[in-house]
Amino acid sequence: MGSRQNPEIITFEKGSELIDAYVTKLKRILEGKPEPAFVSHEYIGNYTTVYNMCIQKPPNDCSERLYEKYGDIFIDYDTHTVLPSIMEKHDEYMLRELSQRWDTNKSMVRWLTRFFYYLDRYYTARRSLPGLPEVGMICFREHVYNNVHFNVKQVVLAMIHKEREGQQIDRALLKNVLDLFVQNGMGTTDRYIEDFEDFFIVETKSYYSRKASSWIQEDSCPEYMIKSEESLKKEKERVAHYLHSDTGPKLVDVLQSHLLVSVAKQLLEKENSGCSALLRDDKTDDLSRMYRLYHAIPEGLAPVTEAFRLHVTSEGNALIKQAEDAATSGSVEEQVLVGKIMDLHDKYMAYVTECFQNHTLFHKALKEAFEIFCNKKVAGSSSAELLATFCDNLFRKAANDKSNDDSTIDSTVDNVVKLLDYISDKDLFAEFYRKKQARRLLFGKFNDDHERSILTKLKGQFGGQFTSKMEGMVTDMQLAKDQQTDFDEYMKNKPKGVDFTVTVLTTGFWPSYKTSDLNLPLEMVNCIESFKAYYETKTGHRRLMWIYSLGNCHLNARFDSKPIELIVSTYQAAVLCAFNNSERLTYQELIEQLNLSHEDLVRVLHSLSCAKYKFLNKEPASKIVSKTDSFEFNSKFTDKMRRIRVPLPPVDDRKKVVEDVDKDRRYAIDASLVRIMKSRKVLPHQQLVSECVEQLSRMFKPDIKMIKKRIEDLITRDYLERDSENPNTFKYVA
Template structure:
């Protein structure tokens, strides 16, 4: 369409009359009153009026007055039509009216913007003034919104309260009304937050604070958590239905603070239903719900993890007390106690895995709890010793009973390695375990597969140094088999041969791998001496660089004792065999004669004579008869002895070497502390006392918990040995002496 430039100018009065007529028709249409719609030519005509008034040459250009006219139309409509209509309504009816007029206003602004569109394209763009849409929104905000938002907010919050109490409300209406707060922010959320959200959150805070106070008194922990979870779910639904999405994190945090954070201690410690009771009664669903609720809160899981740790610690301490009470004469039932601790660990690890989703906080709590009670002594026995004894019993039983399920043994091995991780004196366990492993290997009570399996797992968990000596012991046993075969071949080919009727087996042990054993210059029977000389001759052929040292205390013999009733095979130690063989050439010997003849220590001879004359099997008759051995006793072979068994294993009272093991470990610890201190100082050159001690503790804590006093003593010792020196200006600082 083209327009002539030679027509008469349109005056402002004439133009405004035409515009007012169009606006009157527009308002009737959008308010739903009887009015025919705009025809296309009418719509174009309205646009053309504005267009022509804007393109007129000065002084007839009416762009400025038209811009003002546009604002005046909307302002008048807002003040004289919309606002009075809203103000005469109350409660939910007022909301409906606000919602209706808000929609009408948006339509009104859209239509008028089309009529006045030419202003937006040129006049507004050139002058940098607010657009027609912005003017329309600003008018509504200043003349309607500002007058009604307080009352609207009050009604909306009241309706939300009704919904929280279980009543039905018109959610679509609330969504439309709350959109009013958002859009009147003109591009930011300030109006929504200041005029509605702040008040809403304050009311929410009060509402759930009251609910928390009531529920915590009336409900059990599970019931309370169900209500809290349901409340959070409904508040999130509220956001999705009518609140702005920006409100969700604030609203959720508000509800969490009131329903969960503020009552966490009361809730978790509720008698008969708190965290401890849920753990005790295996309430996995409730524990999972507790995790879900508190996991969503920053640092929310910390009180749950503390409650978990306290409960597990109490359970573990109870097991230790039961074992202490059940211990008789200082003897602890390691099998029972360790099995119970393993079961306890399995039980609570399942909670960590399933209910607490493997969260690191609960792994840490479980570890801390087990470290507390797993390091307690029971009837004088350390946890390291008890665990080593437990392993010993398991492996000996598995070696004796071939029907044992390998998967069960493997599971037990896994559990032992887990428990050892909680024990601070790992080096003490290693020494006790090595002692017991040595006896299993030497006396044939072991299974290669199981022994290798635990060593592999211990090595993987604690490093190669932890198992190097034990692995060396296993290697010795393998080499021993080959060596025995070679020795037997040697005897067949040698001219001398071995004494008739004697089978002789030797195991050569490498000193550095095996525990230290007491040696003695026992005077052996001639038959045994011949055997030893035969092996010496063989071994000298094999190697010239090693010296054999015989440990008779570890040997055992099978003897045939010829009693009057019948001969009986006796399985005895080398010491017992030497004592019994002494009676081959005489019927009666005194204690003093025996000690002179055999060259045994008093302690060893007393143990042996007690086992042969005072214990269950009395192969020797003691004079005078009593349960104790004295230096004035005399002994006689009991030819009248009889038993229904044809083979008897004669036990020897065990020697309590616990003290020696502890002493050996203490000695090793001194060396370890020295080495650690020197390593640290060699790399650092200069260090303050406190830092040196803490670094030493950190380095060694993987194997044992170093005593601070011991570290200080070792520092002083290293100073006297010129490895370290004190700083002359600061005595609490040490220097490395290169």
């Protein structure tokens, strides 16, 4: 293998001439001037010249001067050719020229890097100097970019403004120019941000502030939102087409804060088109758009949920006021009111699930709104009582009307459970409901499936303790039915007496009823004795307590015109039977004979002598029963009916229900306080009260004064004691 002997020294001047010729040709080619393309021997020749100049022994090694020359080629070209050609143009033409010159510069860097390749392999690496491609870029940045970026930015901003105002622009050109801003950051976006983006964001803020000011004056809320959504969409498109992706979130942020957050109150409260009007007029698309726009903003939904809450509250309050105004002499149309509240709930729950995507904030707002008006009294009746009466009427009607659709009742029951969730006195509802349920069960006005269905749902929502007594009552009815069959079987072999049905109830499940030592007619006494005898064969350890106030009888009354069957209460029957032995009886004789209380006897005599049906004639005739009255059987009574149900005026036991609940609450508070103190041993007053409230609030809102009273009571009963150092702290007494 041969080696070169004494290679010819290439001086820097001579080498430069050769290189310059190539560079001149390269510039002409890149600028599109008539020039034949490079052929391979020219390219190799140039590379070889540089190679040979670099490998010469010192002092002939030209590496350093060639590296400088490489940079000078770019500096000369950038300052004398590129910059002037850009500066003489304006507007879009300037951007086109810049874009073209930038492309040319990149091609020139590629070509010259190949020519001078040997420098990059050895010289720059060993001396830790910027590589050749970087030098070409740095020269462009310092001698072209730094002189034009301000003017270029102005043109770009003007073009974007034109596009925002609906004109067509050359997006590809903008993309090239903005890429140039990024690439001149040499690997960072610093140049793009400082020389363009910061100005663009300021410009965007002022543009959309102006838009917001004029739109909020001229447009309705839906129109404003459509424009805002459209603007957001278009700005996102701008990012996709020509802006750097990092600009996207900043841009969205500007639009949200200037188009939506700053005008939220004004927009949502716009008369005839704001949030309230959209809810009222069922504008689901607009409400969904409102949710979409504000959901994307941190904390953005707060004003929307507040507007929603206020609207629902005011609609609910209006229903309560309407019911209050319609209430006649303290009687509320609970079926109408509760039905309307259920419809209201269905309507707004549909908005929450569909328009507001089931968002928890809207569920919370709906709950808060309903809690406000669902706990208001209407004509003196609490919502707990109204809801219990609503259920009672619903089930009575369903029991009478066999054509009732079970699925409708089922969905109504679901709504009852939902509404009950908003009512704070759930224990009061339970007590009223139980009282009414007991009457339905005892008087046969019930459908077993419906009764069990609501209890299953209430149990699922509020726990087994809530429904245990009510479930016990339903079970009692089933047991009583079986027992009656058994009793009838037992009586088959006995001498035939009066048809007699007994319902045995378990004391703990049922409401407490008034008992009295009523002196019954002999026929009834015989019935009771026969059942007692039967019951003793079944159980030895249970004691029966007879509640005559709940019984009823079928009597055959023989009037002069015709016999009529009367359906009456046990009390009414006892009074009427007293006239079998005497034509005429005074009030005083009746009370002694029957052993009834004054209140009960007055109610019964009133129903038989002063009400619709006058089976007894009263002397003196008047609407008021007094202790000096006397009565006689009205044999002349006549009526076209063969059977008459004789009503007894109902006793208003609302007061008793409230008293019972209050008593139960005292026990519940005591139990809760002891439970907390037992586990915590020592607690300050404030914390004990708040833990107690939290524990009980699922069933009722405990009154703070009542809790304080119960604490004092527990101290006197030695369950708790005050701390001797700090009287505001309590200790558990084990």
